[in-house]
Amino acid sequence: MEKYGKVIQATILAVGLLLLGLCIKSGIDNFTNKDRRVTVKGLAERVVDADKVTWNLSVAAVGDELESIFALLNRNVKTIQQYLKENKIEGKCTVSVKSFDITDNNANVWNERRPTYRYSVTRGLVISSNDTKFVNELLQRCSDELLARGVMLENSYANYEYTKFQELKPEMMSQAIAAAEKTAQQFAENSHSTINKIVEAGQGEFSIDDADIPYQKKVRVVSTITYSLKD
Numbered sequence: 001m002e003k004y005g006k007v008i009q010a011t012i013l014a015v016g017l018l019l020l021g022l023c024i025k026s027g028i029d030n031f032t033n034k035d036r037r038v039t040v041k042g043l044a045e046r047v048v049d050a051d052k053v054t055w056n057l058s059v060a061a062v063g064d065e066l067e068s069i070f071a072l073l074n075r076n077v078k079t080i081q082q083y084l085k086e087n088k089i090e091g092k093c094t095v096s097v098k099s100f101d102i103t104d105n106n107a108n109v110w111n112e113r114r115p116t117y118r119y120s121v122t123r124g125l126v127i128s129s130n131d132t133k134f135v136n137e138l139l140q141r142c143s144d145e146l147l148a149r150g151v152m153l154e155n156s157y158a159n160y161e162y163t164k165f166q167e168l169k170p171e172m173m174s175q176a177i178a179a180a181e182k183t184a185q186q187f188a189e190n191s192h193s194t195i196n197k198i199v200e201a202g203q204g205e206f207s208i209d210d211a212d213i214p215y216q217k218k219v220r221v222v223s224t225i226t227y228s229l230k231d
Contacts, residue, residue: 038188039225041223041225042175042178042179042225043176043220044173044175044220045218045220045221046168046219047211047216048162049132049162049217051132052130052160052162053129053158055156055158056127056155057124057142057156058156059152062117062121069119070121077097077125079149083145083149084127089127093135094127097123098126101121101122101124103121105120136214172221188227192231195229196227200225201224201226205221205222
């Protein structure tokens with residue numbers, strides 16, 4: 001019995017040493033591979049037409065009598081409205097006329113010289129539309145065509161927006177992740193290894209910038225992903 005007990009003890013000791021060796025090996029492997037990872041960026045980019053435009057234009061006049069200034073600006077505004085109507089803007093855009101913006105030049109106490117005219121007055125129109133291409137084409141030629149009708153614009157500029165980004169987001173995220181994985185695979189091949197799994201992944205950086213064409217936007221998604229590597 002004593003001899004049998006010693007055999008059992010020796011077996012338990014051998015099994016324990018074997019398990020200890022496996023644990024040590026696993027620890028060494030983990031220590032060796034813990035920094036075997038690669039961080040890459042994936043880019044997805046797309047040019048889209050803006051789907052909202054706000055077009056601001058204004059006329060200005062100066063003088064000493066507000067009544068005559070108002071009359072001139074009202075005539076100019078009516079000319080602009082007629083011009084827009086002739087260009088078939090109805091049904092495509094909404095037009096609103098802003099109130100007069102009046103500056104009393106005599107109220108500037110820091111001006112040592114008496115101004116030529118007491119009042120400077122502007123009046124603007126705001127045109128909103130989802131047909132951004134139509135508005136852009138009209139904006140490009142309106143200044144010259146209105147000048148031919150006796151109306152000189154003080155300002156004419158448009159702000160274009162893209163509001164449907166959430167509809168593109170899932171697809172572009174997938175494209176960015178696929179691009180990141182392709183880069184990681186290329187790196188792994190060059191280092192004689194393979195990618196294992198994703199260790200870290202950000203939510204992605206999104207940006208919408210102006211494109212070369214005024215009514216277009218460049219949508220960009222950049223994903224940063226860290227992969228572990230294995231032999």
